[in-house]
Amino acid sequence: MSSHIPVERLSSYLDSELSEAEASAVERHVRQCATCRSDLQGLRRVVGGLRSMERAAPPPVLAQEVARRIALERPPQGLVERLESQLGRRARIDSGLAVGFALVLALAVIFYLFADAVDRRQRSEVPIVVPGASSAPAADAGEVLEVAGRVFHRRDGWWTQDGSAAPSRILNWRDPAAQELRLTWPWLEDLLADSGGVVLLHDGETIVIESASAD
Amino acid sequence: MVVGPIRALAGADEERSLVERHRYGDPGAFEEVYTQYSGMVYNLALRMSGSPDRAQDLSQEVFLRIYRSLARFRGHSSLKTWIYRICLNHCRSRLGRKRPWIEPLASEGAGPGAEPVDAGRGPEDLAMADEAARRIAAALPRIHRVFRESVILRDLEGLSYQEIATVLGVRIGTVRSRIARGRDQLRRVLEEEER
Numbered sequence: 001m002s003s004h005i006p007v008e009r010l011s012s013y014l015d016s017e018l019s020e021a022e023a024s025a026v027e028r029h030v031r032q033c034a035t036c037r038s039d040l041q042g043l044r045r046v047v048g049g050l051r052s053m054e055r056a057a058p059p060p061v062l063a064q065e066v067a068r069r070i071a072l073e074r075p076p077q078g079l080v081e082r083l084e085s086q087l088g089r090r091a092r093i094d095s096g097l098a099v100g101f102a103l104v105l106a107l108a109v110i111f112y113l114f115a116d117a118v119d120r121r122q123r124s125e126v127p128i129v130v131p132g133a134s135s136a137p138a139a140d141a142g143e144v145l146e147v148a149g150r151v152f153h154r155r156d157g158w159w160t161q162d163g164s165a166a167p168s169r170i171l172n173w174r175d176p177a178a179q180e181l182r183l184t185w186p187w188l189e190d191l192l193a194d195s196g197g198v199v200l201l202h203d204g205e206t207i208v209i210e211s212a213s214a215d
Numbered sequence: 216m217v218v219g220p221i222r223a224l225a226g227a228d229e230e231r232s233l234v235e236r237h238r239y240g241d242p243g244a245f246e247e248v249y250t251q252y253s254g255m256v257y258n259l260a261l262r263m264s265g266s267p268d269r270a271q272d273l274s275q276e277v278f279l280r281i282y283r284s285l286a287r288f289r290g291h292s293s294l295k296t297w298i299y300r301i302c303l304n305h306c307r308s309r310l311g312r313k314r315p316w317i318e319p320l321a322s323e324g325a326g327p328g329a330e331p332v333d334a335g336r337g338p339e340d341l342a343m344a345d346e347a348a349r350r351i352a353a354a355l356p357r358i359h360r361v362f363r364e365s366v367i368l369r370d371l372e373g374l375s376y377q378e379i380a381t382v383l384g385v386r387i388g389t390v391r392s393r394i395a396r397g398r399d400q401l402r403r404v405l406e407e408e409e410r
């Protein structure tokens with residue numbers, strides 16, 4: 001009997017991604033090979049199960065929450081520019097109107113900046129820590145911590161540094177590289193002690209360090 | 216925000232017009248985006264996280280990102296692809312290496328946020344379909360994230376291999392391989408449970 005069919009080919013067969021000749025070859029083989037026939041049936045069951053999963057409707061509260069959050073945002077990019085360009089295109093502008101328009105524009109910008117600052121403060125109570133502190137203070141039930149000039153948000157049991165992106169390295173707390181970082185920054189030990197892990201920026205890359213509790 | 220009836224956002228021209236309207240402060244533009252894509256975003260977040268509560272949080276954050284970035288959308292890809300990318304990238308960064316234990320969804324036909332099941336199927340059929348879906352849903356978080364993404368996009372979202380390649384920014388061959396390995400991992404997880 002010929003060798004078994006790679007799972008990638010079986011999977012492509014299920015998606016009708018093979019040519020007619022390739023598909024026929026698969027069908028001929030699985031008629032004779034119990035192992036490949038079983039593999040194909042297993043894959044078919046998985047695909048069938050996935051495609052039978054019903055789509056969940058987003059909860060109604062999601063729309064309300066999204067609306068509430070964007071109401072606190074600044075106006076979309078371009079609105080201010082549009083107002084400015086309209087001002088610039090007018091050939092002759094009554095000086096009173098021009099001053100009035102500029103004042104309205106300035107007030108609008110100040111209003112949105114103020115609203116943004118209020119929202120930031122309401123959303124993030126940042127207890128300022130003395131820079132260079134050797135250990136992180138106990139965080140309250142709130143979500144933000146600043147330590148050694150870095151701001152961390154706590155979500156789902158993890159501390160994530162502001163500005164971090166998709167991780168380029170994922171370390172277990174036992175890894176030598178992780179241990180080295182823990183020795184360099186004693187406060188990291190404290191963050192790991194009470195969380196599932198820490199996501200931080202180091203030398204321009206985002207690093208994930210899983211704590212012992214994530215094992 | 217009023218969620219109106221869903222209509223397809225057909226074509227690049229309509230997407231450009233939508234983005235332009237959003238840029239000039241028309242709130243209806245973003246409402247249309249939300250109406251069209253909230254189901255897609257929520258379901259992707261749900262299957263990536265395994266938790267309805269986390270999916271709600273993730274979806275909220277994704278739409279905030281969309282709102283902030285929509286004016287800068289240049290149309291190099293479709294709006295759907297762009298939103299998929301935002302959602303996936305956000306789920307990746309927020310979920311990280313977490314291994315979320317899926318909350319028992321009991322059945323796919325019950326619980327908050329679920330759509331009504333097909334009334335045309337008998338109770339036994341529904342029960343079997345529910346059980347199979349429940350087991351698959353429970354197994355999904357146990358496979359590697361890289362494979363999970365591809366399987367979700369293919370088998371749950373119905374994207375073509377080419378579309379998935381565009382969303383993920385990889386070659387079609389890579390998509391094919393990831394889908395196969397994801398399905399195979401799911402198969403092994405289910406077989407383990409049955410022993």
